[in-house]
Amino acid sequence: MTTLALNNVRPYGEDVTNILIDVADGVIDSIGENPFDDADEVMDCGGNVLLPGLVDMHVHLREPGREDTETIATGSDAAAKGGFTAVFTMANTSPVIDQPFLAEAVWAKGQEYGKCDVYPVGSISQGLKGEQLTEIGLMSRSGVRMFSDDGKCVNDPQLMRRAIEYAKAHDVVLAQHAEDHRMTEGSVAHEGEQAARLGLRGWPRVAEESIVARDAIMTRDYGGRYHLCHASTEGTVELLRFAKNQGIDVTAEVTPHHLMLTDEKLDTYDGLFRVNPPLREARDAEALKQALLDGTVDVVATDHAPHGSEDKCVEFENAKPGMLGLETSLAVVHRIFVEPGLADWRFVAKVMSERPAEILRLKDQGRPINVGEPANLVLVDPQSPWTAHGDEMASKASNTPYEGIEFSARVVGTWLRGTQTYDAKKA
Ligand code: DOR
Ligand code: ZN
Numbered sequence: 001m002t003t004l005a006l007n008n009v010r011p012y013g014e015d016v017t018n019i020l021i022d023v024a025d026g027v028i029d030s031i032g033e034n035p036f037d038d039a040d041e042v043m044d045c046g047g048n049v050l051l052p053g054l055v056d057m058h059v060h061l062r063e064p065g066r067e068d069t070e071t072i073a074t075g076s077d078a079a080a081k082g083g084f085t086a087v088f089t090m091a092n093t094s095p096v097i098d099q100p101f102l103a104e105a106v107w108a109k110g111q112e113y114g115k116c117d118v119y120p121v122g123s124i125s126q127g128l129k130g131e132q133l134t135e136i137g138l139m140s141r142s143g144v145r146m147f148s149d150d151g152k153c154v155n156d157p158q159l160m161r162r163a164i165e166y167a168k169a170h171d172v173v174l175a176q177h178a179e180d181h182r183m184t185e186g187s188v189a190h191e192g193e194q195a196a197r198l199g200l201r202g203w204p205r206v207a208e209e210s211i212v213a214r215d216a217i218m219t220r221d222y223g224g225r226y227h228l229c230h231a232s233t234e235g236t237v238e239l240l241r242f243a244k245n246q247g248i249d250v251t252a253e254v255t256p257h258h259l260m261l262t263d264e265k266l267d268t269y270d271g272l273f274r275v276n277p278p279l280r281e282a283r284d285a286e287a288l289k290q291a292l293l294d295g296t297v298d299v300v301a302t303d304h305a306p307h308g309s310e311d312k313c314v315e316f317e318n319a320k321p322g323m324l325g326l327e328t329s330l331a332v333v334h335r336i337f338v339e340p341g342l343a344d345w346r347f348v349a350k351v352m353s354e355r356p357a358e359i360l361r362l363k364d365q366g367r368p369i370n371v372g373e374p375a376n377l378v379l380v381d382p383q384s385p386w387t388a389h390g391d392e393m394a395s396k397a398s399n400t401p402y403e404g405i406e407f408s409a410r411v412v413g414t415w416l417r418g419t420q421t422y423d424a425k426k427a
Contacts (some may be wrong), residue, residue, distance in 0.1 A: 003040050004039055005042045006379070008044050009047070018375050026374055053353065057356045058088060063075075066093070073109050088119045088146055089120060092149075100139050114419070121148050121175070125279065130159060134147070146173040176228055183198065189316075191205070194266055205233040205234075205236075251357075255299065256329045262279055262281055265401070273401055303322070324393060378413070387407075387408075388404070
């Protein structure tokens with residue numbers, strides 16, 4: 001048995017312990033009071049925090065079609081560097097992931113590269129056109145667990161109803177990008193004082209909330225597992241609370257950027273801050289924060305959306321929407337919740353690993369740090385100041401909205417089934 005000792009770790013930031021990993025089987029072999037000094041490889045982890053490998057329900061890895069901005073390989077590198085052991089990559093590629101063979105190819109590429117489990121998301125409509133449903137059943141049989149037209153909303157209520165019924169029959173998750181496109185034509189920023197001052201066309205909250213309300217009622221009546229992508233408004237939080245109180249099976253995610261940033265950032269018209277849904281106001285960010293704390297919003301998902309500088313370093317109206325997220329999300333969540341004492345590392349493990357794995361029914365991710373469990377782990381130094389720079393990202397793109405911002409929590413190492421996928425010392 002080849003073994004790896006992670007000595008002197010604090011699982012979930014709690015008591016110091018020592019962990020022995022069976023590398024061949026990729027599982028945690030033992031946990032003990034005494035350091036495992038005769039393992040094949042011994043690491044002293046300096047009392048750093050150990051969490052289950054993070055799971056991101058929402059990324060865009062751009063392969064196939066825009067490999068100039070990100071590939072499954074570079075996206076996996078970024079994921080591993082951010083502490084992730086599994087990501088779900090959205091279907092809005094070129095071609096769109098709307099057939100089983102395309103989904104299978106994405107999964108196979110991720111496995112071949114081996115740094116992160118890359119789960120393909122299948123599209124709900126063929127070619128993301130919002131007209132014909134895809135073969136949800138066939139794709140689910142080739143392993144697709146989640147379907148989404150993300151980037152676009154399934155606006156047509158009849159198509160959405162059918163999608164919900166098929167998703168229910170095949171027991172898969174439907175993830176909605178809630179945006180009534182009729183209300184957001186030409187919109188580039190949150191509709192409010194800031195957009196008015198800057199002369200930018202606004203995207204009203206109701207464009208999101210009206211879809212969330214409709215979908216919640218549809219889920220009530222037609223069932224299925226509905227997941228809301230990137231919740232961004234205070235009103236959406238209220239609707240989710242209503243739906244959950246009614247016992248409707250909805251889950252929701254919030255992005256790190258909608259928690260940390262607001263439309264105040266738009267002062268400089270910097271295209272880096274253009275994103276869909278747009279950065280909102282402080283009261284929205286505050287409501288989302290509370291909602292994540294009380295479980296109304298289930299998870300943090302990055303919506304990691306790489307774009308080249310030719311699409312970001314341009315006039316705000318012409319910038320493509322989207323921001324990088326994989327390499328900064330843990331630090332952002334630490335900054336917002338752990339540093340001020342609003343939540344502990346158990347909470348971080350819950351919203352960034354356990355809950356997403358539960359929603360997607362992953363058997364080997366988001367598991368407790370226990371003997372016999374898969375060694376999907378991330379080691380975090382909570383006090384290792386670092387500054388985010390786009391040009392230092394493992395991602396192929398550099399469109400981080402946190403350029404120049406100093407964070408305190410840093411990923412030291414990531415392991416996927418006992419194999420190290422990221423090592424800060426070697427980076
Ligand atoms: O800002 C965004 N960018 N929002 C989306 O929904 C899609 C994404 C992308 O694909 O770039
Ligand atoms: Zn997205």
